[in-house]
Amino acid sequence: MKGTRGTIIAGLLGAASLAASPAVFGQGADKGGYIGGAFGQSKLNDACSDVRDAMSTFFGSSVTSCDETDTGWKFLGGIQVNRNFAVEFSYIDWGKISAEGTLLGFPARITGDATSFGVAAVGILPLNDRFSLFGKAGVLMTEAEARVEAGFSSASESDDATELHIGVGALFNLTDRWQIRAEWERAQDSKLDLISVGVQFRF
Secondary structure (H helix, E strand, O other): OOHHHHHHHHOOOHHHHOOOHHHHHHHHOOOOOEEEEEEEEEEOOOOHHHHHHHHHOOOOOOEEEOEEEEEEEEEEEEEEEEEEEEEEEEEEEEOOOOOOOOEEEEEEEEEEEEEOOOOOOOOOEEEOOOOEEEEEEEEEEEEEEEEEEEEEEEEEEEEEEEEEEEEEEEEEEOOOOOOEEEEEEOOOOOEEEEEEEEEEEEE
């Protein structure tokens, strides 16, 4: 499995104040469907090191700048079976990485992006009527693409990978329907991280 990192190398060439009374939270919040969305900061760990290593193998080539962080976002939906377990689907846009430098003496620009679709089992630990912690583990199908432009030429390459998806986070109940969600998650083989904040709606 090449993962996103392999693709890049190959391609070179005030919500709390709105909370309702705890009395509104009942047993109905322990199960049912939900949908939501979130955005935050994404990072492709060690991508810039990989880019520099790959560029160094070409005569007259170097990297002058590189950024392996960006804004990422996701959509999610799930079914909460009971107060401690849910099954969740997600679509994640991990954002982009970008680098500039020279390739064989020509000005070069390298970019890469990745998206994933996955399913995960979610374990939930309610702390009280308003706060819960959760952890999840599942599978992602990740599609990544890298592009390089140098001089008057350009090239691109894409790659698909199936990989482990893990994450931990917290939920805050605004009402019996609306929740704020904060989360860290990772695409394990691609070493993609996303730290995000969002909302989800129960139905």
